[in-house]
Amino acid sequence: MESRGHLLTEQSNPNSQELDRFSSLELVDLFVEEDGRVLQAITAAREAIAQAIDCTAQALAGGGRLLYIGAGTSGRLGVLDAAECPPTFCTPPELVQGILAGGEAALVRSSEALEDRFEDGALALVERGVTAQDVVVGISAGGTTPYVQGAIAEARQRGATTIFIACVPIEQVPSQADLEIRLLVGPEVLAGSTRLKAGTVTKLVLNILSTSVMVKLGKVYGNRMVDVSVTNQKLRDRAIRTLVDLTDLSRSEAESLLDRCQQRVKLALFVHWSGLEVEEGRSRLEAAGGHLRKALEGE
Incomplete structure (x- = not known):
């Protein structure tokens, strides 16, 4: 050798x-x-x-x-x-x-x-x-x-x-x-x-x-993990804190929004900021290739 x-x-x-x-x-x-x-x-x-x-x-x-x-x-x-x-x-x-x-x-x-x-x-x-x-x-x-x-x-x-x-x-x-x-x-x-x-x-x-x-690939907004998989209590808490930090929502409002959006932080943020219903928000995000910023800016 x-x-x-x-x-x-x-x-x-x-x-x-x-x-x-x-x-x-x-x-x-x-x-x-x-x-x-x-x-x-x-x-x-x-x-x-x-x-x-x-x-x-x-x-x-x-x-x-x-x-x-x-x-x-x-x-x-x-x-x-x-x-x-x-x-x-x-x-x-x-x-x-x-x-x-x-x-x-x-x-x-x-x-x-x-x-x-x-x-x-x-x-x-x-x-x-x-x-x-x-x-x-x-x-x-x-x-x-x-x-x-x-x-x-x-x-x-x-x-x-x-x-x-x-x-x-x-x-x-x-x-x-x-x-x-x-x-x-x-x-x-x-x-x-x-x-x-x-x-x-x-x-x-x-x-x-x-x-x-x-x-x-659009998995991040700013420096936040917005495509995080909410699979345990720690990650759910992080998801709720992200929503509270990035929006004007209270913790209880953030929890409710997260639940309405099937535990998807990115979708919850888009629905909140765009004022769209959940299904329409999901379609718009998909059309933007999953990029939250692009979807918000209408690209």
Whole structure:
């Protein structure tokens, strides 16, 4: 097997050569210093991330899906981001999907050996019926994961838009993806442990990507989650507070309005501000592609 020692993610960090001698306070200070490189890496990749937001939003608006695929920490982070979209943005579970080498069992038990099968990554996309409408985001800290490479190859063959997220420079590990997001955080405090800075920077970028895409899709008004799924008491309270904060309604009036609008905050806001009946408000919102601001402005 070819050595991976030359990869940026596998190199030894000169700042942690004596890590086993550090006091607890020195360990904390070192991690703080090293984690500061995470935001620098995101800033350096800002244009590529913005491009990823735009192409993903366009694909989803056209009926496509966003699929993250990875192994180990990278794959788990994709699954986590996908799982949080339905409760946050009221999206159907199939719209944003996380695919992890080894499946659900690998969420809680290490299955890194499964990342070595190129064909399994391709098969995962075949099983999900990936098409040219979809966006496939391959996540691999070191960039060499065969499972992810197989997925990218299959996605390209099917005409899907492909995005590759890695923490090594492109000259170390080229890819065939349509768009590259290279997050160069440098060697880890614990050599090769990419659950650290590489995992942190990946989590932040997935936060940015999915949240920004949902903003583009009209899931947000101002900085409020107006497409939230009211599935428990906490979320119902948040929905009512949003209505109270954004309107002149009392809490009891907001509750009544939310109930009339089938627990849909966005519809409740539109009905209140437009003066329309619920069914007419729903039709107008749908005609505006679900964008509350566009519906209010009559676009």
